[in-house]
Amino acid sequence: MTKKVMLGNEAIARGAWEAGCNVAAGYPGTPSTEILETMARDYREVKSQWSPNEKVALEVAAGAAVAGARSLATMKHVGLNVAADPLFTFSYTGVNGGLVIINADDPGAWSSQNEQDNRHIARAAKLPMVDPASPAEAKEFTKLAFEISEQFDRPVLVRITTRIAHSQGPVDLGKREDVPLKPCTRNPRKFVMLPAHARLRHVFIEEQMIRLREYSCTSGLNRIEWKNKKRGIITNGVAYQYVKEVCPDDSILKIGMVWPLPDDMIREFASQVEDLYVVEELDPFIEEHVKALGYKVTGKDLVPLCGELTPEIVDLAINKKQVQKAVPDYTGDLPGRPPGLCKGCPHAFVFNVLKKLDYTVNGDIGCYTLGALPPYGTMHSQGCMGASIGMHLGFEKARGDEAARSTVAVIGDSTFIHSGITGLIDMVYNKGTGTVMIMDNRVTAMTGHQENPATGYTLMGEPTHELDLEMMVRACGVKRVVVIDPKNVDDLERVIKEEVAAREPSVIITRRKCILKK
Amino acid sequence: MKNVIFAGVGGQGVILASKVLMEVSMKNGFDVKESEVHGMAQRGGSVDCHIRFGKDVASPLIPKGGADYIICLELLEAMRKLDYLKPGATLIVNREQINPAPVEIGAMKYPEDIEDFMKKNFAGTIIVDTAEALKEAGTKKALNIVMLGCLSKFLDFKIEDWESAIKALVTEKFIEQNLKAFNLGRGLV
Numbered sequence: 254m255t256k257k258v259m260l261g262n263e264a265i266a267r268g269a270w271e272a273g274c275n276v277a278a279g280y281p282g283t284p285s286t287e288i289l290e291t292m293a294r295d296y297r298e299v300k301s302q303w304s305p306n307e308k309v310a311l312e313v314a315a316g317a318a319v320a321g322a323r324s325l326a327t328m329k330h331v332g333l334n335v336a337a338d339p340l341f342t343f344s345y346t347g348v349n350g351g352l353v354i355i356n357a358d359d360p361g362a363w364s365s366q367n368e369q370d371n372r373h374i375a376r377a378a379k380l381p382m383v384d385p386a387s388p389a390e391a392k393e394f395t396k397l398a399f400e401i402s403e404q405f406d407r408p409v410l411v412r413i414t415t416r417i418a419h420s421q422g423p424v425d426l427g428k429r430e431d432v433p434l435k436p437c438t439r440n441p442r443k444f445v446m447l448p449a450h451a452r453l454r455h456v457f458i459e460e461q462m463i464r465l466r467e468y469s470c471t472s473g474l475n476r477i478e479w480k481n482k483k484r485g486i487i488t489n490g491v492a493y494q495y496v497k498e499v500c501p502d503d504s505i506l507k508i509g510m511v512w513p514l515p516d517d518m519i520r521e522f523a524s525q526v527e528d529l530y531v532v533e534e535l536d537p538f539i540e541e542h543v544k545a546l547g548y549k550v551t552g553k554d555l556v557p558l559c560g561e562l563t564p565e566i567v568d569l570a571i572n573k574k575q576v577q578k579a580v581p582d583y584t585g586d587l588p589g590r591p592p593g594l595c596k597g598c599p600h601a602f603v604f605n606v607l608k609k610l611d612y613t614v615n616g617d618i619g620c621y622t623l624g625a626l627p628p629y630g631t632m633h634s635q636g637c638m639g640a641s642i643g644m645h646l647g648f649e650k651a652r653g654d655e656a657a658r659s660t661v662a663v664i665g666d667s668t669f670i671h672s673g674i675t676g677l678i679d680m681v682y683n684k685g686t687g688t689v690m691i692m693d694n695r696v697t698a699m700t701g702h703q704e705n706p707a708t709g710y711t712l713m714g715e716p717t718h719e720l721d722l723e724m725m726v727r728a729c730g731v732k733r734v735v736v737i738d739p740k741n742v743d744d745l746e747r748v749i750k751e752e753v754a755a756r757e758p759s760v761i762i763t764r765r766k767c768i769l770k771k
Numbered sequence: 772m773k774n775v776i777f778a779g780v781g782g783q784g785v786i787l788a789s790k791v792l793m794e795v796s797m798k799n800g801f802d803v804k805e806s807e808v809h810g811m812a813q814r815g816g817s818v819d820c821h822i823r824f825g826k827d828v829a830s831p832l833i834p835k836g837g838a839d840y841i842i843c844l845e846l847l848e849a850m851r852k853l854d855y856l857k858p859g860a861t862l863i864v865n866r867e868q869i870n871p872a873p874v875e876i877g878a879m880k881y882p883e884d885i886e887d888f889m890k891k892n893f894a895g896t897i898i899v900d901t902a903e904a905l906k907e908a909g910t911k912k913a914l915n916i917v918m919l920g921c922l923s924k925f926l927d928f929k930i931e932d933w934e935s936a937i938k939a940l941v942t943e944k945f946i947e948q949n950l951k952a953f954n955l956g957r958g959l960v
């Protein structure tokens with residue numbers, strides 16, 4: 254078998270392709286973005302697309318699955334929050350063709366607004382979740398996830414973390430399976446979730462959970478590596494690699510299927526080792542489960558709850574081993590190197606003006622979030638995709654007209670389309686008078702320059718309808734709309750002052766291409 | 772097992788350098804793992820790549836105190852990696868100063884004594900001047916490959932393997948330039 258060094262995300266695309274996946278949809282988000290980029294680049298027979306947001310992406314993939322195709326949805330951890338509504342109910346309907354959802358967690362919040370641990374979502378949505386520990390496993394587990402999905406009639410979550418997504422390693426290359434479309438028949442009891450149907454499906458998925466728990470013990474996804482039985486460590490994902498490295502003599506229960514957990518296997522392991530440990534990143538997910546099974550176990554007492562793990566953090570926690578430094582500590586002050594807007598970035602013109610005007614700025618998610626940092630330091634709030642506009646309206650509701658006369662919302666083109674539009678509709682509907690600045694740099698920049706509905710191209714590189722933001726905004730009921738090149742800073746300042754002063758909703762579209770866009 | 776860290780500033784091309792090294796190690800029959808930084812830090816923040824090759828590699832991250840070679844494309848970034856050095860390791864640093872934002876806005880000073888600090892406190896420190904080599908290569912963008920050339924002098928791989936890896940991974944148009952940069956780098960140490 255040929256081997257190739259691949260990024261975890263490339264390996265996932267490969268796995269889905271080998272499994273005969275036909276349709277793939279997602280929304281860019283670090284650390285998940287390269288999966289669909291790879292798909293569109295290397296595996297052209299899969300119909301891949303960027304959707305406007307993760308909810309739509311999951312719905313497209315679910316539709317394809319109900320229609321009989323093997324399909325994939327990809328997103329980052331916070332993206333799965335956006336897609337949670339379809340997720341929880343597609344859990345009830347189950348699938349026809351296999352449906353696999355890649356969820357990329359970001360311990361350490363390298364490129365995210367939080368460190369949420371989405372293993373909880375698998376449990377809450379009652380969905381199987383696999384959790385690979387290397388790029389090689391990322392490929393194999395993705396492939397297997399399609400099998401599990403069809404065998405148990407469940408969507409399957411593949412959970413990766415930044416250190417799987419963005420690490421490289423050798424991957425075995427296999428052939429693409431030829432998976433024909435499954436027949437698609439009308440089956441409302443399964444696919445139309447009226448309350449009466451949903452109640453029955455709930456019973457069905459609980460029954461499937463029992464079978465899956467058994468599968469979790471027998472499938473080989475979870476395995477015991479017996480060594481010295483003095484100490485036994487249960488671990489999952491990349492933490493397994495750290496444990497293997499710093500505790501080479503201990504017995505390990507490696508968790509590759511993190512939901513449902515393999516209860517019988519845990520019992521077998523726990524009852525044979527003297528001291529039981531769990532080493533996992535973020536929350537005590539496995540640890541609490543093991544405790545609920547009635548075992549005494551050490552986990553988050555020693556292993557940090559916040560941030561990502563590293564081999565030396567595990568070494569210190571479990572073995573009490575300190576790092577031996579070869580160089581003494583430097584006693585001077587080392588300036589940090591925070592990321593910043595590129596030189597010549599179109600957003601910089603806007604932030605310079607906003608800084609000068611000293612307005613309250615409700616921000617959003619994208620490169621422009623960096624407008625919160627020096628030298629601009631303009632932003633007051635930023636929480637999640639699309640939040641700027643709703644928060645902007647909230648400011649006005651709380652602090653009245655005066656606040657609206659010195660406050661703007663800033664949001665990028667892609668983020669506006671993702672989930673800013675509904676905020677704008679609310680602002681008009683509920684009689685807000687604020688100003689929204691759509692910073693249209695013609696690309697989804699922060700995640701590495703992806704196409705979006707306003708760029709005129711698809712992920713596959715085909716020309717398509719280019720969403721007209723100005724028309725869109727007018728259709729929401731905004732009468733004051735200005736489109737301006739932010740490089741004309743004097744005009745920009747004048748326009749911002751005028752629009753903010755106006756006692757009716759207004760939108761300023763600052764349109765200038767990101768300098769890194771090809 | 773050998774452990775190599777490439778470090779620098781987002782945009783300097785540490786990922787490409789690490790890909791070439793991985794390719795060469797694979798070609799020579801080693802297992803290999805690597806970890807890299809994407810996303811926000813790529814907008815001019817501190818970035819690094821960890822590359823490990825050997826018989827059986829588990830963790831994609833090198834533990835602190837575990838690096839055999841650290842290759843740094845910028846002075847200040849080297850200072851952030853010193854905890855990763857193993858006793859007896861080699862630290863190769865490009866003598867270049869790129870001011871980070873706190874220095875640019877005048878809130879902090881770029882420390883002037885760091886080159887001396889490294890030389891004084893770590894015997895394996897090699898500071899290289901790449902300016903001439905880059906001029907000769909005809910592009911500043913090839914700094915990553917110049918530094919890779921420096922590293923190649925310490926590793927037991929054939930020069931043909933390095934060159935074919937560069938050919939396989941660099942955009943066609945820039946292959947000649949990068950091969951030149953690689954060989955110029957070899958001349959620096």
Ligand code: SF4
Binds near residue numbers: 594598599620694
């Ligand atoms: S990538 Fe584009 S939008 Fe992002 S900071 Fe750089 S120039 Fe600005």
